[in-house]
Amino acid sequence: MRVLGIDPGLTRCGVGVVEGVAGRPLTMLGVGVVRTPANAESGQRLVAVEQGIEQWLDRYRPEFVAVERVFSQHNVRTVMGTAQASAVAMLCAARRGIPVALHTPSEVKAAVTGSGRADKAQVGAMVTRLLRLDAPPRPADAADALALAICHIWRAPAQNRLQQAVALHAAAAPPTSKGRRG
Helix, strand or coil: CEEEEEECCCCEEEEEEEECCCCCCCEEEEEEEEECCCCCCHHHHHHHHHHHHHHHHHHHCCCEEEEECCCCCCCHHHHHHHHHHHHHHHHHHHHCCCCEEEECHHHHHHHHHCCCCCCHHHHHHHHHHHCCCCCCCCCHHHHHHHHHHHHHHHHHHHHHHHHHHHHHHHHHCCCCCCCCCC
16 A cells, blocks of 8 residues: 655645555655745645645555644644645545545554654654654654554554445445334
8 A cells, every 4th residue: 555644734744655554564655845935825835735746646656645634723824724735635636536534643643653642753753663764754744744654554454444344234224214103
């Protein structure tokens, strides 16, 4: 399974590609950051994010895209830019028919470090260890993107089995009647 992890941001959008399957050693194929100038107009910055993500999709041809789920922050301006960059990432993947998964920051931290409250240094250290890298990817947005891809690879098989079980249960359940009592 090849996954493009995206840590959305309007100034720095972390991107990382990991290949592998749960239970086996994983391989990093690429990592980086799509940057936009802070003084540019928002629309121009979103186009730059789109172009950067499209280049990563062209180069690595992922089977899945894992995006960090936007969560509420105290700074509304920051969360708006993050949400906009997240939407661009989802749009780029959807346009190509690539499935998108959203993972919360605590879900990613728990998957990679064992603790949903891990700090950026702990995430970077575990990403380095799990992918057998010489040093943690910099900046932290790049390490976070790799952590998203790792999280998806590890959690996707279980999520797929749950979805299949729910679908089978729904198909096997007798239809409910909405008729009147007579």
